Amino acid sequence: MHKKIKITDIENAKNKQLKYAFDGLLDDIDSIGTIKADLLFEAMGDFIKLSGHVYGIALSTCDLCLKQYEYKLNFDIEEMFAKKSLYENLSGKETEIKEGEFVTDLEGADEIDVSDVLYQSVILDFPNKKVCDINCNGGDIFIREDENSQKKEIDPRMAIFKDIKIDRK
Numbered sequence: 001m002h003k004k005i006k007i008t009d010i011e012n013a014k015n016k017q018l019k020y021a022f023d024g025l026l027d028d029i030d031s032i033g034t035i036k037a038d039l040l041f042e043a044m045g046d047f048i049k050l051s052g053h054v055y056g057i058a059l060s061t062c063d064l065c066l067k068q069y070e071y072k073l074n075f076d077i078e079e080m081f082a083k084k085s086l087y088e089n090l091s092g093k094e095t096e097i098k099e100g101e102f103v104t105d106l107e108g109a110d111e112i113d114v115s116d117v118l119y120q121s122v123i124l125d126f127p128n129k130k131v132c133d134i135n136c137n138g139g140d141i142f143i144r145e146d147e148n149s150q151k152k153e154i155d156p157r158m159a160i161f162k163d164i165k166i167d168r169k
C-alpha cells in the first residue's frame, strides 16, 4: 500500500512543516521487518522540501554468489519537489538545478507518494557492486578471471612457442 502525503496538509501545518514517521514495507524491496523513515516536509512557495533519515534492513542479492544478504539502510535523504512544472516541455522527470541537486516535478499532483520516494532512495543507496561479504565464495570466480588475464599477458610468448611447434610439423 502506498503512503501519500497531501500537499495541503504540509501547507496547513504549523510553520508549514509536517513531520511524518514512515514505518512500513516497500514494494519490490525485500526487507527484514519494516523500513522506517523520519521525514520532514516543508512547504516553500512553489516547492516542497523533504529531508529525513531512512533506516532498516533490506535484503539484497550478492552479485558474486547470487545469495540474498542483509544490507543495512542508514542514510539521509533530501529531495525537492516542484508543485508546478519547471519547464513546460520537461515534465515528469527530475530536473537538475545545480550539480547534484534534483527537483522532482509533481506535475500538479496534490500529494507526494512517500513509498515511491523511499523506494527510489533505497535503490540509490544500494552500492553499484553488491557483495554479501569480502570473503564471499563467489569471489573465486573473479580471482580465476584475474589469473586468466595474467596468462593472457604471457600469451604473445606462448604464441611463439606454438608457431615453432607448427613449423616443425
Ligand SMILES: [Zn+2]
Pocket (backbone or CB within 6 Å): 062, 063, 064, 065, 066, 067, 131, 132, 133, 136, 137, 138
Ligand atoms: Zn556472495
